[in-house]
Amino acid sequence: MSGLDLIRHGAVAELRLDNPGKLNAFTPDMLAALEAHCAAIERDGALRAVVVTAAPARAFCAGADIAAWSGLAPAEFARHWVRDGHRVFDRLARLSVPSVAAIGAHAFGGGLELAAACDARVMAPGATLALPEAGVGIVPGWSGTQRLVRLIGEPVVKEMALFGRRIDAGRAHAMGFACEVAEEPDAAAFAMAERLAAVSPRAVEVAKYMIHAAVGEDRAAMIEALGGGMAGATADRDEGVAAFAEKRKPNFPGS
Structure with missing residues (x-):
């Protein structure tokens, strides 16, 4: 299994992170699956929206699986792990159909960058956002210092990336990163996606x-x-x- 599944619900595609044993952290197989699924979504003219969800765990996505990249040489880490992940997340961001992330738990590092690549985000009340990369000696690599700055601004990203602060759902909603805070973010995200069936x-x-x-x-x-x-x-x-x-x-x- 790839750890990331594509499930069709009529005109809505669900991209489901399914690596709960590692808090849904991204592996190379998951990156490859996301890229392939995005290509399949673009070829399917019947789809109107995408919802990104995660298997139940203490995190929506804890980022990138440290075991997958910690043994890489610096050049290989930069050329492949960082650039491949960036390319795949860009693919998600630039889908021709809208996407909604249902953030039911914490979104850290690459998990936050994944959510930022979506067009809208719904968060559970207890979910938080963070960029903890400095704690393991690296920096955000999948658009955390680029796309995320455009979305929420330089000062807030500095709070997370430099000072290690977490952003809770209420603040994320107040600054526009989350469009809604809901007890059942999956259901709220699917409701948003299904409304697109009524428009052009x-x-x-x-x-x-x-x-x-x-x-x-x-x-x-x-x-x-x-x-x-x-x-x-x-x-x-x-x-x-x-x-x-x-x-x-x-x-x-x-x-």
């Missing part, structure tokens, strides 16, 4: 691209995706493709 999936997708472009989340790709979608919906595009196939000069209608 294309409008939601384009709105997500526009917002990401505004905050610098892969801005170049977001702008080109928007431009490509606009151009692809024109009669000019149809005429250009037809002319190429028929080996003739195109006669663009300008619409």
Whole structure:
């Protein structure tokens, strides 16, 4: 088993962390599974949303499995563990469908970075957020000093990464990181996801691209995706493709 499962609930995909023996900490197999699942979600045109959940444990996700990276040489750690994890979390963040993290317990290190890669977050009242990497001699490596700063600001990230402070659910909600605090975060997250069945999936997708472009989340790709979608919906595009196939000069209608 990979430790991270993809479960379909009609138009909602569930990404479920399932490594409770290690507090759902990320292993290389889990990173590979997350990347593969994100690719499968993008290919499935029937899906409207993603909910990230975790098997019951004392943590939603305790971060990265220390046993998986502690024996790596510095160059290998930087080139593979950090960069691979960053690429995979970026893949989640840039899904064309919205994602909601259901944080039922503590989200530390990579677990917090995973939640930050989602579009919205629901937290249980007792859940906390932390960046404890300095305690084991490393630094956040999967966007904790980048995407998380854009979401909650430099001072708060410094509190966690430099001074080791934890952020509780109430404060996370007050500063906008958590959109809701709920006794049953999984149910609340699924309710959010299921509301998307009543709205235009294309409008939601384009709105997500526009917002990401505004905050610098892969801005170049977001702008080109928007431009490509606009151009692809024109009669000019149809005429250009037809002319190429028929080996003739195109006669663009300008619409």
